Amino acid sequence: MDLLASRGRVGMVRTVPAGFPPGSDVANLTVMGYDPRKYYSGRSPLEAASIGVTLGPDDVAFRCNLVTLRLTGGKSGVSGKGRRAIMEDFSAGHITTQEARLLIEEIDSKLGSDHIRFYPGVSYRHLMVWKGGKDKIECTPPHDIQDKDILDYLPRGEGDEVINALMEASTELLLAHPVNKARQEKGKRMANSVWFWGQGKRPSMPTFREKFGIEGSMISAVDLTKGIGIYAGFEVITVPGATGWLDTNYVGKAEHALFSLKTKDIVYVHVEAPDEAGHTGDLKNKIKAIEDFDEFVVGNIMHGMKQFDEYRILVLPDHPTPIEIRTHSDDPVPFIIYDNKAEREGEPISYDEQIANRKDALFVEEGHTLMELFLKK
DSSP states (O other): OHHHHHHSEEEEEOOSOTTSOOOHHHHHHHHTTOOHHHHOOOSHHHHHHHHTOOOOTTEEEEEEEEEEEEEESSSSTTTSTTOEEEEEETTTTTOOHHHHHHHHHHHHHHHOOSSEEEEEEETTEEEEEEETOOOOOBOOOGGGSTTSBGGGGSOBSTTHHHHHHHHHHHHHHHHTSHHHHHHHHTTOOOOOEEEEEEEEOOOOOOOHHHHHSOOEEEEOSSHHHHHHHHHTTOEEEOOTTOOSSTTSOHHHHHHHHHHHTTTOSEEEEOOOHHHHHHHHTOHHHHHHHHHHIIIIIIIHHHHHGGGSSSOEEEEOOSSOOOTTTTSOOOOOEEEEEEETTSOOOSSOOOOSGGGGGOTTOEEESSGGGHHHHHHOO
16 A cells, blocks of 8 residues: 555545544445435445345334343343443454344344344344334444443434334343354353444435446445445445455455456445454554555555556545544545556655645545546546
């Protein structure tokens, strides 16, 4: 990335418009060239598209995390008399997709109804759809309340009694499940509750071809970015071994991206591990995630792009996830635009936030216009 920065154009871009939560949904829409002020309707409807769930006009989709709560006192539930529940891990120890599927299927079997259905996703990330549900409930992302008592962050607003009751009921159901008993015996964190957030109804947005006149593909391990790709009309490529964590198949993502470019004009490669490490506050893992991304994704793509006569590469995070606060922030992020036909000559540049202090740095206030700048001939 330092090499690309030294030879390309660098700057800062605001990926989260004023007044919007600094979520991956808003930020990735922005990076893709879609103004969230026009097209954002919630996170979960995008994830629903990736999972293959078609939403009706009155359906409300909720992200359904499997989480680990640290329960103390009381006899049952997450908010019963005398019981406290601390958000210990928003990812339930990065539970495997196979284990999680069994848990979500059990939740759907026991707590689902004609109006509420649960759908398995990847690792701890799942979906709940509420037919004719309420979408104005105030919900808090679980990664924002690490090590905090959940009592002050339970969903509030019209219809909150429905989803709070589901969360309450899920705890006892999950605690008794064989998957969790096995995890406990192995010293792993149990997925002992569901947590709802990121709700919304299906969006309406033009395809990337309608907007920019070109075809693309999406490579990601998470349903959110896959869903954005689906709504954008991209081919969504599944890479074996892509997990969204430190063990993801970085090399496979680069290889699939290069192969896709033989038939597509643009490929969007998303890597989740640096963000996840930021949420856990683990400096060692965050450094490893960034170094692995640099070597195995950026490095392999740079090498492979030599097969093309003309090409451009855009590098940036969708949003910051500082170790210090362990959640997202809405600060601008550094970006690189490298054009192999317009290499810049000059001193070496380190790709980091200090780019903001450079006299030649660009600043893109309207983040959704960065894609136009990248594609401009």
